[in-house]
Amino acid sequence: MMELQDIWNDGNLPTELKMKLVKIMIWSVLLYGLEGWTLTKADENRVLAAEICLGRRMMNISWKEKRLYRSILEELGVKRQLLGEIVNRMLTYLGHILRGSGSALTLQIIEGKVEGKRKAGRQKKQWYDNIKEWTGLSLAQAKRLAQNRTTCKEEIRRCVKLVDNRQY
Template structure:
């Protein structure tokens, strides 16, 4: 390899030692190697699954390979596996799972799938980049997982919340900076129902009651009511905070180039018809419902203007009914 020094390349030299764990160059070099693997495999990351047979999503060493048919999936997997072998990389078969998403009843699906010489177990959900992806595209599963993770974080921070040496302001800062991000991680993509919102708010009130403590009423101590909790908190609740993040993300998606995969997926129209009964709420339904409360019309065009969209977010933050 060579090293660039003040614009000039040095003489070639041989490297005999690899990078140590934690080296700053490790991530960069691995991404370069993985990009080479994807190109050798002939798998394009552009476009989306609505308009082609396979779709590749990759972030660091987390790869998600989607396909419309088993045959397309097998061809893409074999190409990826062979290209990885040429670069000295190997797919971890133990950590690789497969999931089927769609209207097909789960009882008709095989419990395992064989691709080449490898067999993978079918799962109903898996974790990708910290978020749970469910076969029915149900956000409730991810919300429940977030609440469990936040509850573990809460018990880890409980000695600080019980401390008599820390001020109430410091405890609230700890909650907002350390605990709330765990609770609403990935909330920009959630589809929240009233039941989910109530559960999320109930968990926040439990923490705030611990921080604020009881109140003395006519000589006896009692727990604070919900109204008293938020009066003392004097900030937007966690659901309001999550909805603001979702609106902010919607603005980013609206401003993406038209050829961006996320933008194409956002504007794509799935084939087929929706099932009987009340249709399930979609992400865009939540966004349009929140934007309507601010009085904004034609939010997609408004979001293309960053300054105007910031004004909408400011209005949404101050809106008590969001």
């Protein structure tokens, strides 16, 4: 992002072009390998903050200027999309795994249980906990849904819309 400072400062470039550059060059690096991420609330906040930080940098707005994130997004002419993109990619990957397109080991890891006693204290958030939070489906329900690609895609779009429309 810093290497492209000349582009961000150029007033002749339209905002839409700058936004496309951010999505192509920055988001691809930012979202690399996200299918395996386990998102905690702190991670979600970091993703949302990164989206606003990128917008500020692109519009050349200092962090010292007390601006609401909504005003920055309105000036850019976009809605929050980064977290929705993460949800979309993770749910698409889940459908891929549950249909059996991935390796058998991956499906076994998702469905498997570890025997024995767990450590004392609060359980750590797991990858599938994010999926349950976004979809509200159990693993068996998700597996049935994933078998039909069209209904799976509709469910993914619904979940992405819900995440993108959340108030922060």
